[in-house]
Amino acid sequence: MGRTLENKKEIVSELKDSLSRSQLALVVDYKGLSVAEISDLRDRLRPNGATCKIAKNTLMRIAVDGDDTWQPVTQFLQGSSALVLIEEDFGGAIKAYQGFQKDRKKTELRGGVMEGRALNQDDIKAITELPTKEELIAQIAGLLKANTTKIAVGLNAVPTKLAVGLKEVPSSLTRAIKAVSEQEQS
Structure with missing residues (x-):
């Protein structure tokens, strides 16, 4: 059974709320991760003020539609996409993700968005060095x-x-x- 329109609106609202509190968003390809592995990623991100949100790409596009700060994220939305939303500790959260990725070798960082600007992997690496x-x-x-x-x-x-x-x-x-x-x- 698919999601209801009301349920989809609730997901979009949650995404908008999370984005409004975030300063940096990373888009990650999570294909092949189990529920336990996604929970592990979320547990690693939480101490650094970050969350991992998974939703259909169309719902993510609707959530960022009309928001110039987050609009560039749409270029990274293809396939299985998860948003890592970071509120505070950029370097710590990115390092937590990188540690997870190194352990699991199943995810791929596609890019990110900060202050309305699309970030490539080199930009994100530079943030971790701060x-x-x-x-x-x-x-x-x-x-x-x-x-x-x-x-x-x-x-x-x-x-x-x-x-x-x-x-x-x-x-x-x-x-x-x-x-x-x-x-x-x-």
Whole structure:
């Protein structure tokens, strides 16, 4: 028994909702995967803020119709297509998929879409080489810590140099008076 019109509308609505929360979509050929293997893929993607959606290509086309951000995905929809929708950790999610693909050797990444632009496999590989959100936060924290340390050292040096300078004033003054008096005597 086929899907009802109401059921198809619900699937399209779910796809639109998932796409609205996503920043990157990958199209994967999942032909030959069992239900257990698809569940394994979903389990690997979930910790990275990604989901795997499987629907008929026509329903996916309807979901992206009129949406310039996701319209380029239609060029990758042929055969058995699954959408990997990534909300947050691009690199982590793509690496999770690549790990799954390496283990199963049954899927093929066709391409992706980000900010209305179609991505080829080289573009997607470049995204995986970007630092993760956690790595960026750590780098920023390190920079902030280094700068505050430099500021603290600099602020600490000012009173020290001022104290040394003030300490030198009396002896410099004494030397100046002595030099003036010696000059007057000669």
